[in-house]
Amino acid sequence: MKRTLVAGVIAAACVTATTVGLGATPASAVPNDCPKKYVCVWGDSNYEGRFLFVPGTKRSNVGDHINDQTTSLRNRTGSQICFYDNSNYGGSLLSRVGPGESRPNIGPTANDRITSWRAC
Template sequence: MRRKTARFAVSAATVAGLVMTAATSADASVLLGIGQGAGACPGSHVCLWSENDFVGATSGSKFGAIASNQNVGDLGKLQRDGALWTGMQDITSSVVNNTGNAICFYEHNNYGGLQFRIGPWEKWPSVPSWINDRISSFKYC
């Protein structure tokens, strides 16, 4: 009887782990073109804009702004099918962290190079000049 109970407990834990993984994956999102202003950043997301003061580009081939609730290892790979947007690689000038965690922004893809760290709930209308237009990836840190 103990073996059956132990196997059931292990099986139940495995199923619970799979359900938690699926729920986490389903909740992950990257939103493209979120709009202007720090208030456009959804709760539980990190937001980046191409211009100072939480303004996105209004013309051109780049995103104006994005929001994500997951790590992004290559901002250049975010793209829209078709016409206008190709990514946020090396164009970020302002950021909002609407999460309860610190966020680290990196100069290179896959979290390499210079690092700029901001705390939970911070808003930066202008990132420091040494990282302005150089952010290529970010993650929770």
């Protein structure tokens, strides 16, 4: 199956590719798979489902793979990270996550909305 749908609801079952980000990542991931100095986001609660691991403290657009689908995350950087509704750190500030903190469920306000993040 090819991912031809734009952001929004994409059947998770269709997407098994793990090419977003960095190479050798497994088809599913646990929180401890998130490397140091990375921000990691998952599509489902408790660090399950689709995911994206990003080195450093910013991502201007998460991409169609996981846009508006994040439900859990880890911040393994040394910075507080702010997560935004739109690309390029626009729209609502959805969540602030301190250095080293994790969110097994980011809650109803931010759920399925994250599109970008950066240190703040």
